[in-house]
Amino acid sequence: MTTRARELLQNVFGFPGFRGEQEAIVEHVADGNDALVLMPTGGGKSLCYQIPALLREGCGIVVSPLIALMQDQVEALRQLGVRAEYLNSTLDAGTAAQIERSLLAGELDLLYVAPERLLSPGFLSLLERSRIALFAIDEAHCVSQWGHDFRREYRELTILHERWPSIPRIALTATADPPTQREIAERLQLEQAQRFVSSFDRPNIRYNVVQKDNGRRQLRDFIAGHMGESGIVYCLSRKKVEKTAETLVELGVTALPYHAGLDAEVRARNQRRFLREDGIVMVATIAFGMGIDKPDVRFVAHMDLPKSIEGYYQETGRAGRDGEPAEAWLCHGLGDVVLLKQMIENSEAGEERKRLERRKLDSLVGYCETMQCRRQVLLASFGEAYPEPCGNCDNCLHPAETWDATVAAQKALSCVYRSGQRFGAMHLIDVLRGVDNERIRQFGHDQLSTFGVGHDLDARAWRGVFRQLVAADLLEVDAEGYGGLRLTEASRAVLRGERAVMLRKELPRKRERERNGRA
Numbered sequence: 001m002t003t004r005a006r007e008l009l010q011n012v013f014g015f016p017g018f019r020g021e022q023e024a025i026v027e028h029v030a031d032g033n034d035a036l037v038l039m040p041t042g043g044g045k046s047l048c049y050q051i052p053a054l055l056r057e058g059c060g061i062v063v064s065p066l067i068a069l070m071q072d073q074v075e076a077l078r079q080l081g082v083r084a085e086y087l088n089s090t091l092d093a094g095t096a097a098q099i100e101r102s103l104l105a106g107e108l109d110l111l112y113v114a115p116e117r118l119l120s121p122g123f124l125s126l127l128e129r130s131r132i133a134l135f136a137i138d139e140a141h142c143v144s145q146w147g148h149d150f151r152r153e154y155r156e157l158t159i160l161h162e163r164w165p166s167i168p169r170i171a172l173t174a175t176a177d178p179p180t181q182r183e184i185a186e187r188l189q190l191e192q193a194q195r196f197v198s199s200f201d202r203p204n205i206r207y208n209v210v211q212k213d214n215g216r217r218q219l220r221d222f223i224a225g226h227m228g229e230s231g232i233v234y235c236l237s238r239k240k241v242e243k244t245a246e247t248l249v250e251l252g253v254t255a256l257p258y259h260a261g262l263d264a265e266v267r268a269r270n271q272r273r274f275l276r277e278d279g280i281v282m283v284a285t286i287a288f289g290m291g292i293d294k295p296d297v298r299f300v301a302h303m304d305l306p307k308s309i310e311g312y313y314q315e316t317g318r319a320g321r322d323g324e325p326a327e328a329w330l331c332h333g334l335g336d337v338v339l340l341k342q343m344i345e346n347s348e349a350g351e352e353r354k355r356l357e358r359r360k361l362d363s364l365v366g367y368c369e370t371m372q373c374r375r376q377v378l379l380a381s382f383g384e385a386y387p388e389p390c391g392n393c394d395n396c397l398h399p400a401e402t403w404d405a406t407v408a409a410q411k412a413l414s415c416v417y418r419s420g421q422r423f424g425a426m427h428l429i430d431v432l433r434g435v436d437n438e439r440i441r442q443f444g445h446d447q448l449s450t451f452g453v454g455h456d457l458d459a460r461a462w463r464g465v466f467r468q469l470v471a472a473d474l475l476e477v478d479a480e481g482y483g484g485l486r487l488t489e490a491s492r493a494v495l496r497g498e499r500a501v502m503l504r505k506e507l508p509r510k511r512e513r514e515r516n517g518r519a
């Protein structure tokens with residue numbers, strides 16, 4: 001078996017050897033066993049079902065939710081001489097019927113199908129009459145209600161096991177936090193399947209997180225160290241995508257926007273250019289990227305906070321698939337946290353879901369605020385231990401300095417308290433710094449005892465204080481209301497002088513700039 005698998009790998013796919021767990025997985029599935037494969041993006045999941053499909057008699061049926069990806073894969077396979085087809089809503093009836101006939105006639109090695117198509121009674125009965133090598137369930141995390149890619153039809157895929165108990169199934173995903181992993185196994189009835197968990201480390205990606213104070217200017221500084229490179233810049237809103245793309249174009253960068261509000265045609269054209277040309281920067285909402293296989297993306301920049309660590313990992317994972325150095329840059333501020341918290345509270349979701357989303361956001365904020373090695377924190381969230389600090393993240397390269405912020409924290413907390421626990425950080429910082437403006441006078445905040453007591457720190461430093469106090473649960477965001485800040489249970493000890501507060505020193509802008517680009 002092994003030698004035949006290697007022959008196929010070399011002769012059909014043109015690769016000298018298997019990577020990581022691939023060989024073990026191929027053998028396991030080719031032998032007729034079920035598998036649950038957790039491998040990072042770019043790890044090489046496709047071969048894990050493509051080769052067993054070629055080794056076994058019959059056609060490998062691949063369930064995939066991504067139409068664009070299906071087409072790419074099938075095209076690539078055909079060029080290698082593999083008899084591959086796909087069935088989805090983009091095909092006309094005649095073509096689809098033709099493909100179904102080939103399947104029945106045993107003329108296909110691999111058939112990619114969209115889940116809704118697979119589950120249609122007509123197609124299931126066709127499968128009854130065909131010879132099936134295996135079922136591959138790609139993007140298996142779509143079965144999880146908690147992920148952002150939930151697909152209802154994935155829940156019904158257990159029918160494959162019920163109707164064809166002896167045909168091996170292989171489910172694959174790049175999302176692998178332990179709860180999702182458990183849910184996949186349970187929902188797809190793969191509890192008995194052997195699990196193949198690869199390391200999720202992407203050693204060539206350098207992680208870098210900066211405090212946001214003028215996102216667009218900071219992005220400009222960052223991009224200056226990456227001129228001429230392909231990259232992706234993620235923004236939360238469509239409007240911001242447009243604006244950011246314009247800013248970059250003014251800088252002489254070939255930047256293209258991508259979001260769901262653009263014409264399908266424009267989107268497709270921009271995507272094509274990104275894939276084919278060098279040095280294009282795609283500015284996008286998270287709608288962009290699922291299934292994008294461009295090996296030489298040199299950086300992924302986040303202008304806004306993603307919603308979860310898994311999302312962040314997936315998005316940053318699009319950088320450096322060729323193994324060459326790449327950078328993941330994230331610019332985050334308290335404003336993002338407030339906005340995302342409000343989005344969670346104001347959503348239609350049930351309480352259980354909201355609780356989960358709050359937890360996910362908190363762990364992402366924890367990642368942003370950590371003074372530990374970022375890779376260690378990132379991988380730990382996937383249940384993976386990374387023994388030593390990595391030496392390739394901002395915290396490893398430039399260890400954070402801390403300062404005793406107890407007095408500053410006391411000033412901040414008492415300013416929150418005295419102004420009535422309903423204002424946001426921007427206003428509070430103005431009060432602390434003794435700024436004379438309309439709003440402050442309107443509320444009579446120039447009369448507060450905390451007015452002007454914080455002129456020893458600049459606004460940037462204060463932003464860092466407030467953001468870190470929220471992250472440390474010494475302040476909380478009133479996310480159901482206007483996003484004002486309130487004291488928490490824990491704040492009292494600080495106000496009473498019973499608890500010291502050590503915070504990370506925010507970098508002056510100049511030093512942040514110096515750290516951009518390749519060190």
Ligand code: ADP
Nearest residue numbers: 015017018019039040041042043044045046047
């Ligand atoms: P995933 O689906 O896990 O994101 P892919 O299956 O698309 O990853 O593979 C990512 C890239 O790695 C592809 O360009 C693929 O051709 C390449 N690749 C996969 N396995 C090998 C291998 N054994 N040797 C060399 N290249 C490989």
Ligand code: ZN
Nearest residue numbers: 373390393396
């Ligand atoms: Zn590190």
